[in-house]
Amino acid sequence: MQILGILIPVSLGLGGLGLLAFIWALRGRQYEDPKGDARRILSSEWDDHPKP
Amino acid sequence: MSDAALHDHDGRLSACPACDAAPLAQRIAGAKGGQAEVILSLPTIHCATCITDVERVLNRHPGVREARVNLTLRRVTVDAPGLTAEELIPVVESIGYEAHELDPAALSASAADRQGRDILMRIGVAGFAMMNIMILSVAVWSGAEDATRDMFHWISGAIALPTVAFAGQPFFSSAWRALRHGRLGMDVPISLALVLASAISVYETLHSGHHAYFDAAVMLCFFLLIGRYLDYRTRAVARSAAEELTALEVPRAFRITPTGDEPVPVAELRPGDLIRIRPGARIPADGEIAEGSSEIDRSLLTGESIPVAAGPGLALSAGEVNLTGPLVMRVTAAGRDSSLARLTALVAAAESARGHYTGLADRASRLYSPLVHLLAFCSFLGWYLATRDPRLAVNVAAAVLIITCPCALGLAVPAVITAASGRLFRRGMLIKDGTALERLAEVDAVVFDKTGTLTMGVPQLVSLDPIPMDARPLALALAQGSSHPLSQALTQALREAGTEPAALADLREVPGHGIAGTWQGRAVRLGRADWLGAEHGDATLSASWLSLGQGAPIRLEFSDRLRPGAEACVERLLGSGRRVLLLSGDAAPVVCDLARRLGIAEWRAGVTPLEKAQALRDLGAQGLHALMVGDGLNDTAALAEAHVSISPASALDAARTASDIVLMGSDLVPVAEALDLARSARRRIKENFAISLGYNVVAVPFAIAGFATPLMAALAMSLSSISVTLNALRLR
Known part of the structure; x- marks a missing residue:
C-alpha cells in the first residue's frame, strides 16, 4: 500500500499539469481561430526561416 | 432558462482574470494610439493559401505593423497606425479577395469571447477533477475498504468541493435568481443535487460511510457545462455574424457646408440640412430633392419594381436608392421622426407580442423540476417514517436527486440545436x-x-430580338456608359451574345433620362420613353428605349430576374x-x-x-x-x-x-x-427527452428503494449523456 503514497500524488500532479496546459492555451488565445490554426500548418511560408 | 443564465453571466466575477485584463489592456493601448487597428471582413477566404496571401500582401504594405487573419470569423485585423480601411481594401482586392470595412464599435466580440472562455475554463477544471476522482472511485467500487476507502474519499472530497464551488457557479447563481422570482427552473434541482450530494458525501466521509457521491457531483457539473457551452457557441456564432452584417453598413451622409462637403453620421442630420446623394447610394433620411434629376428605386419600401423619375420637389424617404444622377436633398425628417424610425416602432410592438414563446426545453423543465423535488421529498419522508433514521433517509433522497438530475435533459436541446444550426449555417x-x-x-x-x-430585384432583358444585328454594337457602347440597372442588364445580355462595342463619340449621361452619343454623325440615344418621344403605355414590364437617330425608337423590355x-x-x-x-x-x-x-x-x-x-x-x-x-x-x-x-x-x-x-x-x-x-430537429429533441426520461424511469425505482450506489449514478449519468449526444449527431 505504500505505493499509493507515490502514485496518488503522481496522478494528481500529471492531471494538474494537463489543467495548467489548458489554462495556458486558453490565456494564449489559442481557441480564437480553430479553423485558421488547422490550416496554417499547411502553409510553407515560415518553414525555412521561422517567423520573427 | 439558459438565455437568462447567459445574460447574467456578465455580472459575475470572471473565472479567468487574465482574460478580462487582456482585452482591457488592448482597449487602453488602442485608445492611446488612436484608431490603430482596422478590421476588414473577407467573405471569400477559405484555405491555407488565402491566409498566407492576405497576410503577406498586407505585411509588405508600407505602414502595416502586423496583419492577422482569423479564418473562423473570416476577418483580418490589421495593426497599421495612420492607415484607413479605404487605403487597405484595394491592397487586399488587388490579389483577388473581396474585402469590406467593419465598424469595430459595432463588434462586441471581446465581451462574448470572455464569456466563452469563462465557460471553457470551468469545463476544463471540472474535467480535470472528474478524471482524478474517477481514478479513486474505481478503486472504491472495486472493493477498497476501511482506511483505504476513507483516504480515497478524503482525497476525492478535497478535489471535488472546490471544483463544485467553482464550476457550479453558473448553476447556483441562476438557481438563486429563479428562486428569488418565485420560479423553479432547471437550475434549482441541479443546484440542490450538487449541494446535497456534496454535503452528504462529506458527512459520510466523516463517519467512514460506504457511499460518497463526489464523483457524481463533479460529473454532473462537467456534462451540464458542456450543454451550456454548446448553447453559448450557437448563439455566439449567430450573433457575431449578425453583428458583422450590421457593421458592414457604416451609415454616413455627405452634408453640404459653405466650406465643402463633409461626411457626417446619419444620426447627426437635422431637418433643413442639405445633403448630397451620389448615384447608387441609399437615401439616409426623409426629405425632398433640391437640385438634380435622377431615377429612384423604391422597391425596398413599396415593392414597386419600376424605377421612378425624380426631379426637384419630389419627396424621398429613407431607404430608397438613387440610381443615375447626383442629387442634392433637403432633409425634412431625420432620426426618430423619419419613416424608417416609425416602421421600427411598429416592429418593436409586434416583437414584444412574440416574446412569450416558450421553447421545448422550458416546457420540459416546468414539468420536470416540481416532479423531481416531490419525488426526492417523498422518498425522504417515506424512509424516515419507516426507519426513523435521518441519515439513511437523507442518503436516499440525495441518491434520488442525483439519479433524476436532468443531466441529459440539459444536453438534449443544445446538442440538437448546435448540430442543426451548424448544418443550416453550411447551407x-x-x-x-x-x-x-x-x-x-x-x-x-x-x-x-x-x-x-x-x-x-435586378432586371433582366426579356429578349434581344428587337435589336437588329447591326445596331447591337451601338447599343452595347451606349449601355456600357451608364451604371443604371437597366443599362447594366442590357450590357450583360449583349456581352453574353458575343457583341463587341462600337466606337462612339461624345458619350454623355443625362441624369434621369438616359445616355446619348454620336455615331458616324448620327445622334444615338438610350433611355426613358418620354425622353425619346415614345409612349410607355400601360405595359407591366420595365422598358428602356433605343433610338438610332432614324426610324422609330426600339422598345427593350426587362423583367425582374427570378x-x-x-x-x-x-x-x-x-x-x-x-x-x-x-x-x-x-x-x-x-x-x-x-x-x-x-x-x-x-x-x-x-x-x-x-x-x-x-x-x-x-x-x-x-x-x-x-x-x-x-x-x-x-x-x-x-x-x-x-x-x-x-x-x-x-x-x-x-x-x-x-x-x-x-x-x-x-x-x-x-x-x-x-x-x-x-x-427532424424537433423530432430528435423529443427523442432525446424520451431517452433521458427512459434512463430515469429505470434507475429511479432503485434509488427510491435505497439500492442506488454511486457506481449506478455515474453509469446512468454518463450513458444517458452520451446517447443523447450521439442521437443529436444523427441529424441529417
Whole structure:
C-alpha cells in the first residue's frame, strides 16, 4: 500500500499539469481561430526561416 | 432558462482574470494610439493559401505593423497606425479577395469571447477533477475498504468541493435568481443535487460511510457545462455574424457646408440640412430633392419594381436608392421622426407580442423540476417514517436527486440545436434566435414577398430580338456608359451574345433620362420613353428605349430576374402540403405573372406594409403558424408579426433585425430544406427527452428503494449523456 503514497500524488500532479496546459492555451488565445490554426500548418511560408 | 443564465453571466466575477485584463489592456493601448487597428471582413477566404496571401500582401504594405487573419470569423485585423480601411481594401482586392470595412464599435466580440472562455475554463477544471476522482472511485467500487476507502474519499472530497464551488457557479447563481422570482427552473434541482450530494458525501466521509457521491457531483457539473457551452457557441456564432452584417453598413451622409462637403453620421442630420446623394447610394433620411434629376428605386419600401423619375420637389424617404444622377436633398425628417424610425416602432410592438414563446426545453423543465423535488421529498419522508433514521433517509433522497438530475435533459436541446444550426449555417442560413428552429418546425403556411425575395430585384432583358444585328454594337457602347440597372442588364445580355462595342463619340449621361452619343454623325440615344418621344403605355414590364437617330425608337423590355431556386423552393413547399401565399406592394399584372409562373394560387398585389402585417395576424388568428420571407422595409412589420421569419442578406438592416433567420446566399432552396431540417430537429429533441426520461424511469425505482450506489449514478449519468449526444449527431 505504500505505493499509493507515490502514485496518488503522481496522478494528481500529471492531471494538474494537463489543467495548467489548458489554462495556458486558453490565456494564449489559442481557441480564437480553430479553423485558421488547422490550416496554417499547411502553409510553407515560415518553414525555412521561422517567423520573427 | 439558459438565455437568462447567459445574460447574467456578465455580472459575475470572471473565472479567468487574465482574460478580462487582456482585452482591457488592448482597449487602453488602442485608445492611446488612436484608431490603430482596422478590421476588414473577407467573405471569400477559405484555405491555407488565402491566409498566407492576405497576410503577406498586407505585411509588405508600407505602414502595416502586423496583419492577422482569423479564418473562423473570416476577418483580418490589421495593426497599421495612420492607415484607413479605404487605403487597405484595394491592397487586399488587388490579389483577388473581396474585402469590406467593419465598424469595430459595432463588434462586441471581446465581451462574448470572455464569456466563452469563462465557460471553457470551468469545463476544463471540472474535467480535470472528474478524471482524478474517477481514478479513486474505481478503486472504491472495486472493493477498497476501511482506511483505504476513507483516504480515497478524503482525497476525492478535497478535489471535488472546490471544483463544485467553482464550476457550479453558473448553476447556483441562476438557481438563486429563479428562486428569488418565485420560479423553479432547471437550475434549482441541479443546484440542490450538487449541494446535497456534496454535503452528504462529506458527512459520510466523516463517519467512514460506504457511499460518497463526489464523483457524481463533479460529473454532473462537467456534462451540464458542456450543454451550456454548446448553447453559448450557437448563439455566439449567430450573433457575431449578425453583428458583422450590421457593421458592414457604416451609415454616413455627405452634408453640404459653405466650406465643402463633409461626411457626417446619419444620426447627426437635422431637418433643413442639405445633403448630397451620389448615384447608387441609399437615401439616409426623409426629405425632398433640391437640385438634380435622377431615377429612384423604391422597391425596398413599396415593392414597386419600376424605377421612378425624380426631379426637384419630389419627396424621398429613407431607404430608397438613387440610381443615375447626383442629387442634392433637403432633409425634412431625420432620426426618430423619419419613416424608417416609425416602421421600427411598429416592429418593436409586434416583437414584444412574440416574446412569450416558450421553447421545448422550458416546457420540459416546468414539468420536470416540481416532479423531481416531490419525488426526492417523498422518498425522504417515506424512509424516515419507516426507519426513523435521518441519515439513511437523507442518503436516499440525495441518491434520488442525483439519479433524476436532468443531466441529459440539459444536453438534449443544445446538442440538437448546435448540430442543426451548424448544418443550416453550411447551407447559408444563419439562426439569430434560440427558439427559431422550434418555431420553424411548426410552420404550415409560407408567405413570400416578391421584389428582392422571390426575384432578385435586378432586371433582366426579356429578349434581344428587337435589336437588329447591326445596331447591337451601338447599343452595347451606349449601355456600357451608364451604371443604371437597366443599362447594366442590357450590357450583360449583349456581352453574353458575343457583341463587341462600337466606337462612339461624345458619350454623355443625362441624369434621369438616359445616355446619348454620336455615331458616324448620327445622334444615338438610350433611355426613358418620354425622353425619346415614345409612349410607355400601360405595359407591366420595365422598358428602356433605343433610338438610332432614324426610324422609330426600339422598345427593350426587362423583367425582374427570378431568384435562383425560387421555383424549386415553392414547388417543394407546395408539395409538402403547406399553404404558400404571395403578398407584394407591386402592381397587379406583374405579381399575377409571377404567381402564375411559380404556381402560387393565393396572391395579392398593391399591399401596404400595414396590410401585410394585418394579413399575417389574420393567418395567426386562423390558427396557422406562418413563416414570412421578405426583404424590404415594407415587410418589416410583417416579419416581426409572423410566427417565424427569414430575410435574405441583401435586405435592409431593419428587415434583417426583425427576422429570426438570415439567408446568406442568393439561393432560395435552403428555405424549403430548413423547414424539413427543423422538423427532424424537433423530432430528435423529443427523442432525446424520451431517452433521458427512459434512463430515469429505470434507475429511479432503485434509488427510491435505497439500492442506488454511486457506481449506478455515474453509469446512468454518463450513458444517458452520451446517447443523447450521439442521437443529436444523427441529424441529417
